[in-house]
Amino acid sequence: MKLMKLSDAIGIEATSIDLMHPIADSDFQRLYRGWLDSTILLVRGQNLTPEGLISFSRRFGELMVYTRSENAMRSYPEILILSNILREGRPIGAAVSGRYWHTDGHYLETPPAASFLYGAEVPPVGGDTWFANMYSAYDSLAEEMKRRLVGLKVVISRVQSRPYNYPDKPPVTEAERAAWPDMPQPMVRTHPESGRKALYVGGNVPWRIIGMPVEESEPLVTELQRHAIQSRFVHVHRWQPGDLIVWDNRSCLHRATEYDQIHHRRLMYRTTTVGDKPIG
Numbered sequence: 001m002k003l004m005k006l007s008d009a010i011g012i013e014a015t016s017i018d019l020m021h022p023i024a025d026s027d028f029q030r031l032y033r034g035w036l037d038s039t040i041l042l043v044r045g046q047n048l049t050p051e052g053l054i055s056f057s058r059r060f061g062e063l064m065v066y067t068r069s070e071n072a073m074r075s076y077p078e079i080l081i082l083s084n085i086l087r088e089g090r091p092i093g094a095a096v097s098g099r100y101w102h103t104d105g106h107y108l109e110t111p112p113a114a115s116f117l118y119g120a121e122v123p124p125v126g127g128d129t130w131f132a133n134m135y136s137a138y139d140s141l142a143e144e145m146k147r148r149l150v151g152l153k154v155v156i157s158r159v160q161s162r163p164y165n166y167p168d169k170p171p172v173t174e175a176e177r178a179a180w181p182d183m184p185q186p187m188v189r190t191h192p193e194s195g196r197k198a199l200y201v202g203g204n205v206p207w208r209i210i211g212m213p214v215e216e217s218e219p220l221v222t223e224l225q226r227h228a229i230q231s232r233f234v235h236v237h238r239w240q241p242g243d244l245i246v247w248d249n250r251s252c253l254h255r256a257t258e259y260d261q262i263h264h265r266r267l268m269y270r271t272t273t274v275g276d277k278p279i280g
């Protein structure tokens with residue numbers, strides 16, 4: 001197995017490795033360490049079965065069944081299907097997913113640690129995934145800003161984010177409102193394994209900072225969100241069939257781009273590992 005830098009902004013790529021075969025512990029330790037340090041791992045040219053994806057993902061930690069269970073694979077509920085492919089007139093998975101900058105499960109008390117995305121079928125153009133390095137985004141803040149952010153928390157609210165992220169969906173219902181409690185999260189997150197600090201304010205939603213008037217909170221959150229997605233922190237991944245990417249939700253943001261859903265198919269399988277409660 002060889003490891004090399006994926007881009008100046010973020011990531012490593014592992015080559016000469018077949019994830020359908022067991023990986024020696026020493027190789028896995030190198031892979032895991034490289035992933036923790038660089039926040040995303042790419043492995044190309046794989047031919048993964050659902051069992052293969054699950055067993056590689058389990059090397060990173062316990063798997064969780066994600067929130068949108070209607071898009072889970074029937075015989076493997078740990079696998080979420082992201083796809084526009086229709087069966088009996090309905091998409092077999094989430095046809096539109098993650099088109100805005102985010103970190104998975106930001107609205108959960110214990111968001112997932114790692115997310116794995118395996119591209120089985122990908123469109124020739126578009127349907128890319130962008131990644132932004134939140135260690136670098138934090139490290140590059142002015143010292144004064146770092147001091148200002150100490151101890152600050154934002155309220156992550158699925159109710160507030162719905163019109164920003166899904167403008168085409170109907171307004172939030174009373175049942176959804178009841179099921180989606182507000183979740184206070186630190187704006188700077190200390191990674192539980194690396195001990196490094198990462199910015200944790202993803203998204204395009206002007207989250208409310210607890211204890212701060214809205215006139216002060218909104219511009220601060222917006223400024224940090226703009227800072228976080230500068231091109232120097234971003235890598236654009238153009239998928240090839242057989243690519244697997246593992247990203248660390250504790251230290252990066254990601255977003256998917258559009259593609260021609262009428263003429264092209266995209267079939268992606270996703271797993272996630274259980275994470276920790278974010279610590280500021």
Ligand code: SIN
Pocket residue numbers: 082097098099117127128129254255256257268270
């Ligand atoms: C996601 O946010 O998990 C979706 C990423 C993608 O489909 O590229």
